[in-house]
Amino acid sequence: ERANQYLKQIGLYDLLDRVISASMVETGKPAPDIYLEVARRLGAKPENCLVFEDVPAGIMAGKNAGMKVIAVEDDFSETMKEEKEQLADRLIHDFYEVL
Secondary structure (H helix, E strand, O other): OHHHHHHHHOOOHHHOOOOOOHHHOOOOOOOOHHHHHHHHHHOOOHHHOEEEEOOHHHHHHHHHOOOEEEEEOOOOOHHHHHHHHHHOOEEEOOHHHHO
């Protein structure tokens, strides 16, 4: 699968316990399917999950799954900042803010 190849190429694949991609669920974002599948495979309740997303459709998918969502700023979605702020529980500029 393409996602696995990319993760291997950048050296992250071996650091992950599980990789779930959109091709493994029936409906794409903003439907909650991908996040609910991840929670199911982890044996976690959706309300105990935290999602990091960079685009509004992904933020909505996490919220539709009943999860807390942190929006992450990036160059790709820079023009969507206001929408991301409104949809997410919090907006961060980089992951150091989570620490």
